[in-house]
Amino acid sequence: SHTPWNFYSTTAQHTGIRLTDGSITNYNDTSTLPYRCVWPNNNLGYFSGNHCNGDPGTECATAIGNNGKMNIDSRDRPALPMYGAQWECKFYNAHLANTLEYAENITSAAGLPNGTDQWNWSSDHNRYDMGEVVRWTQATAAAWNGTYSTYTSWSGRGGAYRFRCTGIGSNVGPNPNATPTDVSFGSKFSGGTALVGQPTAEVARGKTDLVSHTVNLGARPAHEAMSDCFIRGGHMPDSRELWELITDGLPNGAGSSTYVWMADFARYDLMQITRWTGVEADFDNYHDLYTTWSGVDAQTRNYRCAWFPIDTSYAGPTKCNAGQFDCFKTEYAPTADANALKAKTWADPIDRPPATWITAVKDCADEGGSLASVRDMTELIRAGLANGQGPNNYVHTADAVFTDTASYSMILRWNAINTSFVLQHSNQITHAARTASHNYRCVWTNELK
Numbered sequence: 001s002h003t004p005w006n007f008y009s010t011t012a013q014h015t016g017i018r019l020t021d022g023s024i025t026n027y028n029d030t031s032t033l034p035y036r037c038v039w040p041n042n043n044l045g046y047f048s049g050n051h052c053n054g055d056p057g058t059e060c061a062t063a064i065g066n067n068g069k070m071n072i073d074s075r076d077r078p079a080l081p082m083y084g085a086q087w088e089c090k091f092y093n094a095h096l097a098n099t100l101e102y103a104e105n106i107t108s109a110a111g112l113p114n115g116t117d118q119w120n121w122s123s124d125h126n127r128y129d130m131g132e133v134v135r136w137t138q139a140t141a142a143a144w145n146g147t148y149s150t151y152t153s154w155s156g157r158g159g160a161y162r163f164r165c166t167g168i169g170s171n172v173g174p175n176p177n178a179t180p181t182d183v184s185f186g187s188k189f190s191g192g193t194a195l196v197g198q199p200t201a202e203v204a205r206g207k208t209d210l211v212s213h214t215v216n217l218g219a220r221p222a223h224e225a226m227s228d229c230f231i232r233g234g235h236m237p238d239s240r241e242l243w244e245l246i247t248d249g250l251p252n253g254a255g256s257s258t259y260v261w262m263a264d265f266a267r268y269d270l271m272q273i274t275r276w277t278g279v280e281a282d283f284d285n286y287h288d289l290y291t292t293w294s295g296v297d298a299q300t301r302n303y304r305c306a307w308f309p310i311d312t313s314y315a316g317p318t319k320c321n322a323g324q325f326d327c328f329k330t331e332y333a334p335t336a337d338a339n340a341l342k343a344k345t346w347a348d349p350i351d352r353p354p355a356t357w358i359t360a361v362k363d364c365a366d367e368g369g370s371l372a373s374v375r376d377m378t379e380l381i382r383a384g385l386a387n388g389q390g391p392n393n394y395v396h397t398a399d400a401v402f403t404d405t406a407s408y409s410m411i412l413r414w415n416a417i418n419t420s421f422v423l424q425h426s427n428q429i430t431h432a433a434r435t436a437s438h439n440y441r442c443v444w445t446n447e448l449k
Contacts, residue, residue, distance in 0.1 A: 047167030094167030186214035229305035269425035351439035364442035388414035
């Protein structure tokens with residue numbers, strides 16, 4: 001097949017599939033095998049119809065949240081290494097689902113159909129060299145809580161696992177106004193014209209819906225980088241988002257000596273960082289050629305920002321905290337243009353009562369929002385989110401991290417209003433078992449992620 005490359009091999013390889021049973025094996029590029037050509041009947045630039053994987057006519061399931069604008073595969077895709085899974089999802093204008101997206105949909109009233117109890121790749125990089133895997137069935141969905149090793153585990157990224165893709169199900173398109181006015185950003189980057197090796201007529205397929213800029217920004221601590229991107233109407237990208245941009249041709253990678261921040265936590269005190277040189281369309285996020293981890297306490301690194309498609313029809317919740325209080329709301333645009341589309345966020349103004357991680361995930365999703373990530377919380381706290389409960393009250397976040405024997409979520413704390421909030425272990429951040437009860441906050445956004 002056209003994808004994926006087997007990055008564990010010293011010999012160039014692609015994947016072959018046996019049509020009798022769907023069995024997948026990697027073969028050297030010099031091998032002689034039969035092949036078939038295909039002409040897709042769906043050239044849409046979004047994730048709908050038979051871009052999804054499932055039974056004919058029901059390939060897509062509507063994903064919970066995001067104002068009903070996102071779809072997710074209704075059946076597992078055949079097992080591939082993590083890079084191959086990411087590549088295939090991007091080819092169909094989607095993303096490899098992350099753990100939060102699996103959790104929200106598995107435990108929703110509609111459920112995530114056709115669970116097989118087979119491990120599925122998540123896009124979460126929960127260690128410098130590992131990715132999280134998830135499994136479920138319809139029979140276990142009610143009890144699903146994200147714990148190791150019943151429902152989640154981890155694997156080296158070269159292992160072959162099934163997976164699901166999720167993506168925007170209609171023609172929303174990138175944010176057209178995301179052209180930064182700060183000259184230090186360089187020019188706007190909105191994706192290449194086609195994937196490497198892809199016919200130019202297929203320009204709508206596989207092109208990222210993210211927007212970025214063409215040069216690195218100066219070195220800052222991770223919390224300052226997150227805040228800077230946020231007030232410009234974007235976000236410091238996580239590993240899934242930055243991978244999509246780099247493989248689409250994001251230019252001016254600064255080489256082997258310059259790592260940039262990614263918004264994934266790889267341990268309670270460490271975040272993912274990566275590097276690339278120039279334009280690297282075959283970038284695979286693999287450790288340690290590209291990706292490793294870095295302490296967050298005192299480190300400064302370069303970074304990029306990313307902007308997301310905007311759902312202009314979404315007006316947000318009228319009240320937050322289950323309809324009890326006015327929301328904490330932010331609005332930021334990437335330019336001073338009066339017509340610029342603003343990225344809007346609504347957040348609970350006070351903590352919700354303590355709950356386990358999965359209860360928090362379900363509660364937020366049932367109200368059309370999501371459990372806030374460390375990135376969300378850092379952005380919002382530094383923007384003035386109030387009522388932090390001080391040194392004894394951590395809040396659950398959506399972020400997944402692992403030790404060798406357990407699954408955790410990242411937790412953080414702050415006091416009152418703290419616009420100078422710092423990501424520092426263990427004063428502000430650490431991890432906790434997903435079965436532990438902590439306060440939490442829900443967030444809503446008009447961005448389609």
